[in-house]
Amino acid sequence: MVGVRQFNENEVIATALDVFWRKGLHDATMQDLAAATGVQRGSLYNAYGDKEAIFLRAFDQYTGQFLEAAGHALAHADTMTALRNFFDMIIVNMTDGSPARGCLTTRTALDAAISSTEVRQRVQDVLGRLEQLIGKTLSAAPGRRRAADANRLARVIVTFTRGLAVMERAGYSRKQLKESAATFVDAVMGA
Amino acid sequence: MVGVRQFNENEVIATALDVFWRKGLHDATMQDLAAATGVQRGSLYNAYGDKEAIFLRAFDQYTGQFLEAAGHALAHADTMTALRNFFDMIIVNMTDGSPARGCLTTRTALDAAISSTEVRQRVQDVLGRLEQLIGKTLSAAPGRRRAADANRLARVIVTFTRGLAVMERAGYSRKQLKESAATFVDAVMGA
DNA sequence: GTCAATTTTGACGATAGTGTCAATGATACT
DNA sequence: AGTATCATTGACACTATCGTCAAAATTGAC
Numbered sequence: 110m111v112g113v114r115q116f117n118e119n120e121v122i123a124t125a126l127d128v129f130w131r132k133g134l135h136d137a138t139m140q141d142l143a144a145a146t147g148v149q150r151g152s153l154y155n156a157y158g159d160k161e162a163i164f165l166r167a168f169d170q171y172t173g174q175f176l177e178a179a180g181h182a183l184a185h186a187d188t189m190t191a192l193r194n195f196f197d198m199i200i201v202n203m204t205d206g207s208p209a210r211g212c213l214t215t216r217t218a219l220d221a222a223i224s225s226t227e228v229r230q231r232v233q234d235v236l237g238r239l240e241q242l243i244g245k246t247l248s249a250a251p252g253r254r255r256a257a258d259a260n261r262l263a264r265v266i267v268t269f270t271r272g273l274a275v276m277e278r279a280g281y282s283r284k285q286l287k288e289s290a291a292t293f294v295d296a297v298m299g300a
Numbered sequence: 301m302v303g304v305r306q307f308n309e310n311e312v313i314a315t316a317l318d319v320f321w322r323k324g325l326h327d328a329t330m331q332d333l334a335a336a337t338g339v340q341r342g343s344l345y346n347a348y349g350d351k352e353a354i355f356l357r358a359f360d361q362y363t364g365q366f367l368e369a370a371g372h373a374l375a376h377a378d379t380m381t382a383l384r385n386f387f388d389m390i391i392v393n394m395t396d397g398s399p400a401r402g403c404l405t406t407r408t409a410l411d412a413a414i415s416s417t418e419v420r421q422r423v424q425d426v427l428g429r430l431e432q433l434i435g436k437t438l439s440a441a442p443g444r445r446r447a448a449d450a451n452r453l454a455r456v457i458v459t460f461t462r463g464l465a466v467m468e469r470a471g472y473s474r475k476q477l478k479e480s481a482a483t484f485v486d487a488v489m490g491a
Numbered sequence: 492g493t494c495a496a497t498t499t500t501g502a503c504g505a506t507a508g509t510g511t512c513a514a515t516g517a518t519a520c521t
Numbered sequence: 522a523g524t525a526t527c528a529t530t531g532a533c534a535c536t537a538t539c540g541t542c543a544a545a546a547t548t549g550a551c
Binding site (some may be wrong): 305306339340341342345346347 | 526527529530531
C-alpha cells in the first residue's frame with residue numbers, strides 16, 4: 110500500500126535497536142535495517158533522513174531502558190547488595206542473546222573517533238548519568254564516605270563496567286564476568 | 301624499480317601498525333596502508349596476501365612491545381608502586397599521539413565478532429599474558445595473598461585497564477584516567 | 492468526486508573497497 | 522650473455538553501500 114505510513118515507528122526503532130546492538134552503528138547498513146524491519150530503504154530515508162538519525166532514536170530508547178534498569182538495580186538499602194544487583198544486571202544485559210550482543214554503549218564509544226558530535230555526546234551523557242546514579246547510591250550509604258570520594262569511586266565503577274564489556278567481547282563467559290565483578294566489589298568495598 | 305623488493309619489511313609493518321592503531325583493523329583500508337607506507341596496493345597483496353596478514357604481523361609487533369613495557373613497569377619490589385607504574389604506562393600508551401590512538405587491543409577486541417579466529421586468539425593471548433604478568437606481581441608481594449586470590453585480582457585489574465581504554469575513547473582526559481586509576485589502585489589494594 | 496499531500500517503490504549514479512592478473516623489466520644465477 | 526625469477530604497476534571485475542529521484546498509488550480533506 111502507498112500513501113500512508115505502513116509501519117509502526119516504535120516497532121521499527123525497536124527492531125533497529127536490535128540491529129545496531131548486534132552490528133554497531135558503523136557496521137549496520139541501511140539494507141540490514143530494511144531487511145530486519147521489513148521497511149524498504151527508500152522509506153527509511155524518507156522517514157528519518159539517514160542512518161544516524163535512526164541510530165540516535167534507537168540509542169535513546171536503549172539508554173532510557175538501561176538507566177532505568179540500573180537505577181532499579183541500585184535501589185537497595187545495602188550498598189553491597191545494590192552493587193551486586195547492578196553488576197548482575199549489567200552482565201546479563203551484555204551477555205544476553207545468541208550470539209551475545211555485548212554492550213551497545215561501549216561499542217559506540219569505541220567508534221567515537223569516527224562518529225558525529227551528537228553520537229559522542231550521547232555516549233558521554235549515558236556514562237555521566239550512570240556515574241551520578243552510582244555516586245548517589247554510594248553517598249546514601251551510612252555516611253562514612255565523603256561526596257568527593259563517592260564520586261571518584263563511582264567513576265571507577267563505571268570504568269570497570271566498561272572493562273567487563275570489553276572482556277565479554279574478548280570471549281569471557283557470563284560466569285567469568287560475574288566472578289570478576291564479585292571480586293571487584295569485594296575488593297573495592299572492602300569486604 | 302621492478303624485480304626486487306623496494307621496501308623494508310620492518311618499516312612497512314611499523315607504519316601499518318600506526319595505521320591500524322589509528323583506524324582499527326576493520327576501518328583501515330589497503331589504500332590507507334599503501335598511502336602510509338608508500339608501497340602500492342598490488343605490492344602489499346603480493347607480499348602479504350591480504351589485509352589481515354599485515355594486521356597480524358603488526359599486532360604481534362604491538363603486543364610484543366606492550367607486554368615488554370608492562371613487564372618492565374611491573375618490575376618493582378613494592379606492589380603499589382608497580383601497579384602505579386603499570387597504570388601510568390597503560391594510560392600514556394593509549395593517550396599518546398594527536399589525536400590519541402587509544403588502545404589497539406581493546407579496539408580489536410570490540411570487533412571480535414566480525415574477526416577471524418586468528419585475530420580473536422591473539423586478543424585472548426595478550427589479555428591472558430597480561431593477566432599472568434600481573435598475577436605474578438601480586439603473588440610475589442610479601443606473601444599475604446593466596447595464588448587463587450592473586451589470579452582473580454589480576455583479572456580484575458586487566459578488566460579495569462580495558463575500562464580505561466573505553467573511557468579514553470569516550471573522551472576522558474589523561475588526567476581523568478590517571479585519577480581513576482589511582483582511586484582504583486588505592487581502593488583495591490586497600491590503601 | 493476531485494485533488495493535494497505523502498508514502499512507497501524500484502531504479503539510478505556515484506563512490507569505495509577487495510582481490511586478481513597480465514605485462515613489464517630489473518636482478519641474480521648459471 | 523642468456524635466462525629464469527620475482528616485485529612492481531596499472532587496469533580490471535566484482536561487490537557493497539550510500540543517497541537521490543521520479544513515478545505510482547492511496548488516503549483524507551475540501
